[in-house]
Amino acid sequence: MRAIVCGAGRVGYGIARTLAREGNAVTVVDWSAELIEKVTTDLDVRGVVGHGSHPDVLERAGAGEADLIVAVTYSDETNMVACQVAHSLFETPMKIARVRAQNYLDPAWSDLFNTGNLPIDVVISPELEVGRAILQRVETPGAFNTAVFSGGRVQLLGLRLDEHSPVAGSTTEQLMELFPDLRLAVVGVQREKTLFIPEMTDPLLAGDDVYVVTESKQVRRILDIFGRDSEKARRVVVIGGGNIGLYVARALERAGGVKVRLIERDKAQAEAAADKLKRTVVLYGDALDTKLLKEAGVQDAELVVCVTNDDKVNMLSAVMSKREGAERTLSLINERTFEGLRKPLGIDVLIDPRAATVSTILQHIRRGRITGLQSLGGGQAEAVEGIALKTSPLVGKSIDALDLPDGVALGAVVREGEVILPCDEGRVRENDRVLLFCNKALIPKVEHLFRVSLDYF
Incomplete structure (x- = not known):
């Protein structure tokens, strides 16, 4: 895929880094020569110095051949005009713009962003994305991270184990034996700086950050079992x-x-x-x-x-x-170098607005039928939900024995409102929603599982 990223700030840098690592041809546009020098030095991308909405600059950036433009400069107006120019002059197929001013997003002007007016396919509001992320933390106070999938039927929780946690030292296998009716899948563990997918027989240790997928109706019980249950803030x-x-x-x-x-x-x-x-x-x-x-x-x-x-x-x-x-504190941070201070300072949750915005943008960029995405572990992993189409390699395979690549774990399958976990029997069917947890490097393989083949048409 050939992509243009307008804006080399924190969000633009994060998008360019992710797309470049996945083998896409990326060009970054920014009026700051200093920022362009940094992004081209750090990443395998091409840089163009200039105003992101100027036709000649977009032409130099390759807008005529681009599959995608992501406009995330600090100016809403620049982002919107860049998408308009890319559409009108270069027929760029996919256009994404970051819009921060809430006046533009008022429901009264809901027709503003459409092909007949401002042809922007996806409008991202960082404030709204961060606000939603904060409210999710309010709903699940015992988790340091939470993400909702399949219209709220499934949740992914990040749970920190300490020496007082009832499950510290236990394996997932032991948990399932102790609580036979417990509905969960342990899909990832971050131990110190390493994030991995555990086996059923791997012990969960004090100090681990554990990522769990479960039915939303079981969230409170799981928080209690892991020793993280807290009353909702009043x-x-x-x-x-x-x-x-x-x-x-x-x-x-x-x-x-x-x-x-x-x-x-x-x-x-x-x-x-x-x-x-x-x-x-x-x-x-x-x-x-x-x-x-x-x-x-x-x-x-x-x-x-x-x-x-x-x-x-x-x-x-x-x-x-x-x-x-x-009782608990949540802090917004823009500078990633501060992330390591969370535990020493005793702050319960840190939210990086760039990570929230990047996750939302990537959900719309990913190839295939991706319906949900959450970046986890400081960008080391992703939870990706997609629709298994007729041509997907997943369709027809047994749910409890999917042949997934190493570094990819099944979180859940949702079919017509029913949540099916890896321990359940059955097979993946066409149009099932499938939630996968994977290491960052394996994103292309996960995309392939949801990709539409030419035979589909």
Whole structure:
């Protein structure tokens, strides 16, 4: 596949890196010669210096032969115009744009992004993607990672084992013997810096990050068995009143039964947040002020969500909140070098907005009938859900003995609302949704399992 990525910032770099590693021909466009030099030095990609929406720049980038354009510059308008130019002048088949301003995404203007107006196939809003990721963590407070598949019927949970975990030292085989009716599949384990797919006889050790696939109705029980069960947060403090903070606070208001307080250090933004929120108490001030944190009630909060635009403020306010008595903390980070500080600082969950955005974009880029995707383990692995078409090598194979490549594990099969796990009997049928967990390097092989052959047409 030939792809153009407009924007060499964090998201653009992540998309270009992923596509290049999978053997695609990638050209990155950015007005910054410095960023282009970095991306072409680090990655096996071609770089073009220039404005991503200018026709001559896109022509130099090879838009006439490109299969895909992903516009993720810092300017919404540049991203939208780049897609329009690619469509009108170069007939680029697939066009994806990052749009951050919520005004463009208002349902009142739902017809804006279509072929007759702005021909953008997929519009990605980082704030909405991150907001949804945060709300998923709120729903499953005992997990450090969670992803929903098949319309909410299946969940993938990331569970951290400590020395107090009831299952530490047990194998998956022993778990299934102890709880015969337990519906789960252990698909991955990250031990120190290595992520691998365990055998049924491999012990799960204290310190492991364990990835489990289960039916959504069994989530609470699995959290309890793994010693990670926690009550859903009823008192939440949100630090940061930008788009993400507002999205989370509004969603919690709609959910009901949650007492929300929000801290914002910019006076105008705090006033705007107070106008837009109905039942949230908005406090104006610095979240690094202990007195203000206490006024917001972090000492009684089950969850503190730190989503300012400053990584250091997010991490420090999370640490301070935990010190004052907050039960759990979630911090937004943009700089990956900070990921290693999560455990030493005692922060429960870190969310990288770039990872959330990249996962969503990759879901639409992947070849075949991919319906869901989640990047895991710092990008070492992916959970990929796809539809098994008539020509898929999976169709007709026994579910409990699929011949999958080494480094690929079956999470679940969903058929007409029924969730089938690897321990169940049966065979994969045409149009089944199949959830696979795989090491990053094996993505091309997984794509092949869902790819449409010419015979299908």
